[in-house]
Amino acid sequence: MAGVTQACALTCVLACALLPRITAAQAATPAATTLPPVVVTATRTEAAAFDVPASIDRIDGDTLRDGRMQVNISESLSTVPGLLARDRQNYAQDVQISVRGFGARSTFGVRGVRLYVDGIPATLPDGQGQVSNVDLGSAGRIEVLRGPFSALYGNSAGGVIQVFTEDGSGPPTVGFGMAAGSDGALRLSTKVSGSQGAFGYVGSISRFTSDGYRDHSAVQREIGNLKFTLATDESSKLTLVANSVNLPKAQDPLGLTRAQFEADPRSVDPSATAFDTRKTVDQTQVGAVYERKLDGANALRLLAYSGHRNTVQFQSIPVATQAGALQPGGVIVLGREYSGADVRWSFKSTLADAPFSLIAGMAYDKLGEQRQGFQNFVGTTLGVQGVQRRNERNDVSNFDQYAQASWQFAPAWTLNAGVRHSSVRFDSKDAYITGINKDDSGGATYGATLPAVGLMFALSPNVHLYATAGRGFETPTLNELAYRPNGATGLNFGLDAARSNSIEAGVKTRIDGLGELNAAVFDTRTSNEIATLTNSGGRATFQNVGGTQRKGMEVGWSTRLIDNLRAQVALTWLDAKYGDTFKTCTAAPCTVPNVTVASGNRIPGVARGSAFAALNWAPPQGWRGGVEARYLSAVMVNDTNSDAAASYAVANANIGYVAKLGAWELTGFARVDNLFGRAYVGSVIVNEGNSRFFEPAPGRTWLAGASAQYSF
DSSP: HHHHHHHHHHEEEEEEEHHHHHHHHHHHHHHSSSOOOOOEEEEESEGGGSSSSSSSEEEEEEHHHTTOOOOTTHHTTSSSSTTTEOOOOOOOTEEEEETTTTTTTTTTSSSEEEEETTEEEEOOTTTTEEEETOOOOEEEEEEEEEGGGGGGGGGOOOOOEEEOOOOOSSSSSSEEEEEEEEEGGGEEEEEEEEEEEEEEEEEEEEEEEOOOOEEEEEEEEEEEEEEEEEETTTEEEEEEEEEEEEEEEEOOOOOOOOHHHHOTTOOOOOHHTTTTTTEEEEEEEEEEEEEEEEESEEEEEEEEEEEEEEEEEEEEOTTTTTSSSTOOOOOOEEEEEEEEEEEEEEEEEEEEEEEHHHHHEEEEEEEEEEEEEEEEEEETTTTTOOOOOEEEEEEEEEEEHHHHHHHETTTTTTEEEEEEEEEEEEEEEEEEOOOBBBOOOEEEEEEEEEEEEEEEEEETTTTEHHHHHHHEEEOOOHHSSSSSSTTTTSTTTTTEEEEEEEEEEEOOOOOOETTEEEEEEEEEEEEEOEEEEEETEHHHHHOOOOOOEEEEEEEEEEEEEEEEEEEEEEEEEEEESSOOEEEEEEESOOOSOOOEEEETTTTTTTTEEEEEEEEEEEESEEEEEEEEEEEEOOOOOTTOOOOOOEEEEEEEEEEEEEEEEEEEEEEEEEEEEEOOOOEEEEOOOTTTSSSOOOOESEEEEEEEEEEEEEEE
């Protein structure tokens, strides 16, 4: 309860400090220039973000693309407080994303944070997600939901990130773009969009290649995205989406030790080149959403999707290590088929003569994985697929039911409440049984009921106060279950799900002349936290380590100083620490925990403080430009807190020009990142067993691009 008291007290202090300034500004500023409402759908119904009792941010598509490469989702997410998105300079491992400390332990992919693309889950039933199929060139907006209401999205929802492709509208339009930058980076893209009556369409294709900032980090990636919308009548809408990503080449430079990083941040560990560590991926998925207004109060939404993802990854497992009869090899081959459906009913009416809405639905998702392991050598030749050492079929499914309601029971008071029941089932059938490698088939079921409640008070039309509370849970992913800590074969079904209780209190203001200011304090307590036990050569095992606490404060502010000149600030303070003492491994090989992690140690991969500030001039035509600065405090690299990536601050600048010539729109831009050439660690590999924790960020880099768009 101490965290609850501190959170409430801090909110009261913040509100008391702000209210006199807000009142004065309201009295002194005419009400003629009302700020436009920002509509979001993260709570499953369209609402102004200002009226939602939760921490939620929206980034529009133009902001995502303006003066940027449009390759990594991390390019624009630094504007969101509470969210840490880091480009690892390693396309074999994806962007590293955490929300309020959830997801920080992920060595690759995204976990602890739910991902959606056009309503279709990009997080699979086990809680592991990928963002490699997101084409920023046709994205209409990104919404980020944080705090207790995230739990209403089910398993592994420490936060929710949703990407929406723009809708096709207006006359037929075709566009082409090119961007080139440091280290041989090149992106080519094309997009078509438009509408004809009730039919709208958007299609985009892009190709990205780079030699990479570090040695052995070259990449080639192609993405395609299609979206069709059809309003069959005034009461219904059908949306069809399809996208694919092909990653035929993504070299993996691995991490560096501190000595290697300080000697040459561009270098690569010799094991990476010896085994030619790399990954290939191809993924295709399709989905459909049908929305129907049944009458003035009732509506129905049906969603269905299906897809497949094939992955081959070469790791740097030493030949001698693979000699053991139970060793699964240094090449991972995954074939994944996934599909799902969501049925949702919405009701809007009144309750006791006050506005009332109710949403209820069911979701079913399934994943079928064929996991194989092979040696990463043949004879004396390294980095090639050799003898098979593992073969199993893993199936995961979830069946969830959810309901949430909003009731404005008094003019200034709104109550929001919801509950979700999640059941996640894992089944594994072992097909590699030879010698002492026995049948390791098995299964496990995890379930939880997740309530959330929020209360919002409109102190005035321009000041809203809110408080929320909720419960969440996080199952281990298939990758976290994949290896047993004692070296035995089979999945580690001894892992339990982590469970959390969260509270949040905040204030939202929008004042003419001052802009929009959102601030929140939060406190999350987790039991059965899943943490790394061993981590070596890209292969990790996990354990439950007791309780953790994540508490902090977020502030976001934005305003238009004059027409076309916008200022923005995002601040985060986060204290994430272990609440219990436990044992872990700190070196490889290690199968029995032998090092004590003290209660109170900071959770690795989590920054205690971060700050972002930007000033952008963006008129519809003519010259435009901006400057931005980012700061990140030191980040611990392991549970024992024996080392850390140092804090850093970097500055970026961009300039561009937009010309509209009849049916043509021409755009050009140039930008420089890390203006002062600061040497720093961009991301860390948590608890890496060989102490290769550090993934260096580039020094000063440049980027230039141009695009042309023609409307018929």
